[in-house]
Amino acid sequence: MNTANLQLKGLIMAMASICDAIVEKELLTSGELNAALAKAKQAVEDDDDHELSDANRAAILFPIRVLQLAEEAGRRGERLTFSDYAKLVGKMT
Secondary structure, three states, X not given: OOHHXXXXXXXXXXXXXXXXXXXXXXXXXXXXXXXXXXHHHHHHHHOOOOOOOHHHHHHHHHHHHHHHHHHXXXXXXXXXXXXXXXXXXXXXX
């Protein structure tokens, strides 16, 4: 696997943990965090300035979808692995 991909994998999982901490410390509610992630996802989906293939758009959306799934899992008290999240994102698309 490309080193950059491994670094992104680590970054995404770190962000998932940071999102958990933000909700645990009550800096944002779960709903507010979810709304922020939905807003980011919508911004990517609405971006008409770039001629992106469906595969490229899915790649851009991947970390947002992982964070959304991590937030949902956190609400249920679950901790999933990156591989678990990747499989779930794959089923979403």
